[in-house]
Amino acid sequence: MDPRTFDYIYLKNHGASDEEISKELELSLEEIQLMQQTLRSVLREIEAERPQARTIGADFARLTSNVYAEKSDQELELVRPDAIKARSGEIFALPAVGKLDFGQISLQDAISQRRSLRKYSDEPLSQEELSFLLYCSSWARDFRSNERMEITFRNVPSAGSRHPIETFVDLRRVAGLKPGLYYYHPIKHCLILYDESPETQNKVFEGCFRQEMIQSSAANFIYTAVPYRTTWRYGQRGYRYLYIDAGHIGQNLSLAAEAVGSGACMIGAYLDEALNKVLKIDGTQEFVIYVAAVGKK
Numbered sequence: 001m002d003p004r005t006f007d008y009i010y011l012k013n014h015g016a017s018d019e020e021i022s023k024e025l026e027l028s029l030e031e032i033q034l035m036q037q038t039l040r041s042v043l044r045e046i047e048a049e050r051p052q053a054r055t056i057g058a059d060f061a062r063l064t065s066n067v068y069a070e071k072s073d074q075e076l077e078l079v080r081p082d083a084i085k086a087r088s089g090e091i092f093a094l095p096a097v098g099k100l101d102f103g104q105i106s107l108q109d110a111i112s113q114r115r116s117l118r119k120y121s122d123e124p125l126s127q128e129e130l131s132f133l134l135y136c137s138s139w140a141r142d143f144r145s146n147e148r149m150e151i152t153f154r155n156v157p158s159a160g161s162r163h164p165i166e167t168f169v170d171l172r173r174v175a176g177l178k179p180g181l182y183y184y185h186p187i188k189h190c191l192i193l194y195d196e197s198p199e200t201q202n203k204v205f206e207g208c209f210r211q212e213m214i215q216s217s218a219a220n221f222i223y224t225a226v227p228y229r230t231t232w233r234y235g236q237r238g239y240r241y242l243y244i245d246a247g248h249i250g251q252n253l254s255l256a257a258e259a260v261g262s263g264a265c266m267i268g269a270y271l272d273e274a275l276n277k278v279l280k281i282d283g284t285q286e287f288v289i290y291v292a293a294v295g296k297k
């Protein structure tokens, strides 16, 4: 599929004319017509769902009230979900968390200095600094597993300690680590190389609507949600908690960035379909929920 497909759908649904789309996506009018034909059924589906899409926010808040709650899958004793998703690839160890010491900044200073930082210096992040950022936001200090329950405990809170958020890092400038997309293993505290092609990194940039900071950052953190980990316990109300959980991670990351002379910018403006595709996840059982760019001041 042409990588510009998602942009085309987005622009089309925003009411852009073919001429405007042609200019924005650098496509000829013939190419646009061809795209329109290929995507006819997709566009029709979006059109059919538009009335529901217009009110889904209010419906979501109303229908996930506890008054609608039924017995959850956990209460029904359905098989428990795993706490971590298994992913394979080349492994890169990170500096051990016990040896990290970035205590020079007070919590008050970190909180009061924090700003969304969108311009970064060329200085790379060190592996210790990357390790610290991951330790503060995603690391699992404890893991417990039995037949009825699998659970992690981390430096961020999570509803029922379900920790449904998984962490990918798109490394651009980290000393001694090759650029590429990695998965962070929260128990082993290591990186697993997921995709090292420069094209993939470019797709992350495109998927975030070409926001400049994605390209100039030292690392982009891409958080995905595995909803069943939480809905198994809380039913549909669990969807609320996914976003709340992601917020805690984002804030710990932002404050940790301050502690290592860096800044973060949280990113919610991305094209879901494009980023899910980059991460090779299906968008339903796992989907991108939050992104953050981090770089040195």
Ligand SMILES: Cc1cc2nc3c(=O)[nH]c(=O)nc-3n(C[C@H](O)[C@H](O)[C@H](O)COP(=O)(O)O)c2cc1C
Pocket: 114, 115, 116, 117, 118, 211, 265, 266, 267, 268, 269, 270
């Ligand atoms: C959920 C969320 C999504 C955001 N998405 C973007 C984004 O896509 N691009 C961007 O430049 N800033 C984004 N921001 C940063 C906000 O614009 C920023 O926090 C706000 O303007 C306040 O500025 P401050 O963070 O410096 O206090 C986002 C922030 C949050 C919390």
